Amino acid sequence: MLVVETIAKIRRAHFVHGKAIKAISRELKVSRKVVRKILRSGETAFAYERRVQPMPKIGPWRDELDRLLATNAARSSRERLTLVRVFEELRGLGYAGGYDAVRRYAASWRRRESAAAASAFVPLSFAPGETYQFDWSHEIVLIGGVTVTVKVAHLRLCHSRMLFVRAYPRETQEMVFDAHDRAFAFFKGACTRGVYDNMKTAVDAIFTGRERRYNRRFQQMCGHYLVEPVACTPAAGWEKGQVENQVGVVRRRFFAPRVRVKSYSELNAWLLDRCVAWAKAQPHPEAREKTIWEMFEAERPSLVPYRGPFDGFHAVPAAVSKTCLVRFDNNKYSVAAGAVGRPVEIRAYADRVELRQDGRIVGAHARAFGRGETVYDPWHYVPVLARKPGALRNGAPFKDWVLPASIERTRRKLRAVADDDRQMVDILAAVLTDGLSAVEAACAEALAEGVCSADVILNILARRRDPAPPMTIMTPEALRLASEPVADCARYDSLRRAL
Incomplete structure (x- = not known):
């Protein structure tokens, strides 16, 4: 096969230097037939392709x-x-x-x-406020010096290409609810249609074609924000290609090099700032003279107005142990002592856990995302201390318990008394009826008088609880008599004579 260098030499020798075909053939050791073919064809490269591939065996x-x-x-x-x-x-x-x-x-x-x-695709076009797309990705960051794989929720407005990104420890349903609420609050509205893959937190069953059975709580969220959910065909990521592309962009632009933060709150605040900065600097792919942020500002009036936060919790029933603890997501949370013996409903939010019994809240805690953690509220155990005051000294819920300054000073002074635990329990029990601020003020008053005793503090609370006797009402001058009546006992004597 002739190489392109030889073809170039033949063409230069003939057309530039005017050499004959015979001289070129002798000089380059190429047959005259080949030289003639190169000069007549005008080609600069030749490739041999076998037209018929013989396969005698196969x-x-x-x-x-x-x-x-x-x-x-x-x-x-x-x-x-x-x-x-x-x-x-x-x-x-x-x-x-x-x-x-x-x-x-x-x-x-x-x-x-x-x-x-090979598949061919039709480019899509979306009207303002018509559609958004939602997806998850997994990214690696350093939180508090520890390498963590975070779950990142992506939401993208299809018309303006405006993005919203938020990181979570889990990919559960309550995180989906929280991501939508924060995104719609940031956009100040929602689209009329949302495109999702067939994630288990949204879709319970997949039927033929586009028919789906959506999760009941997910439908409630869509109904709250007036959104029509649409699920993609399984394994057809191109049906939500914008948010799929956004995942790659965010990974390259936001999470490389590896992000170092102290907490999820700091990470999410940083991500929101990056989203706004990127949108203000990036030109829109269709309207190149405008940025994504400018297109987003123009799209905002077409969005469905923000309806306020959706009560996005995931509810599960649970039993209460005799130690006033409820197990959820590999961790334990305390409830009020009165809830022992009956089941409770756990309402798990993205950042907190509420425990309800008969419609009332019996416990509320910041959510823990580790394993084997126990989250106590010491006030849940105060009624138990009335029967077991000695537990105040070594009880696990009371370790490192930070009390208000006046109550803590009272506790330290009572340590010199023989029945310090009993007196301190009486003071803490008063918080359940009078309130923390009232008990703190009573302790401060007792300390100011140089007295430290549960009886004195409870007496102060009782005096403040019961109103003082009313003051004597003074008679106004306008109601005073000009001449006061004079007593006349002779009338009674006349009555006696009549008898």
Whole structure:
């Protein structure tokens, strides 16, 4: 095969230096026929392609080999045979050729199949306020010096391409609710339609075509924000290609190099700032003269107005142990002592946990995302201390309990008394009826008088609780008598005479 350098030398020798074909052939050791072909064709490169590929051995077995290759391609990746195994099966049917011919034919078969399966797509266009797309991604960050894989919620307005990104420790339903509420609050509105993949937190069952059975709580959220949910075809990520593309952009622009923060709050505040900065600097892919932020500002009036926060909790029933604890998500949370013995409903939010019994809250805590953690509220155990005051000293809920300054000073002074635990329990029990601020003020008054006793503090609370007797009402001058009546006992004497 002629290389392009030789072809270039032949063309220069003839057209520039005016050499004859015979001289060029003698100088470059190329036949005159080849030189003549190059000069007459005007081509600068030649490639030989065999028009008909003879397959003397594999030709009669082509249909059988096509069937074996198609059957093998239809298998799952775990069960798919190697090409050597396919060759062995074909040889078992009577094929007498070599493996190399099978390998070359299989490579050409794969190229034909991939060309036939190549998909073409139609570019999509969305009206303002029409559609948004939602998806999750997993990113690696450093939080408090610890490497953590965070779950990042992505929401994208399809018309303006405005993005919203927020990181969470979990990919659960309450996180989905929180991400939507914060995104719609940031956008100051929602679109009329939302596009999702078939995530379990939204879709309970997939039927033929577009029909889905959505999760009841997910439907409640969509109904609250007036959004129509649309689920993609399984394994068809191109149906929400904008947010799929956003995942890659955010990974390259926001999370590389690896982000170092102290908490999730700091990370999410930083992500929101990056979203705004990126939108203000990035030109819109269709309206290149405008930025994404400018297109977003123009789209805002077309959004469905923000309806306020959705009560986005995930509810599960749970039993209360005798130690006033409820287990949820591999952690334990305390409840009020009066809730022991009956089941409670756990309402898990993205950042907190509420525990309810008969419609009233019996416990509320910041949510823990570790494993094996126990979250106490010491006030839940104060009623138990009335029967077991000694537990105040060594009880796990009371370790490192930070009390208001006046109550803490009272506690330290009572340590010199024999029944300090009993007196302190009486003071703490008063908080349940009089309130923390009232008990703190009573302790401060007792300390100011130089007295430290539960009886004195309870007496102060009782005096403040019961109103003082009313003051004597003074008679106004306008109601005073001009001449006061004079007592006349003679009237009674006249009555006695009558008897």
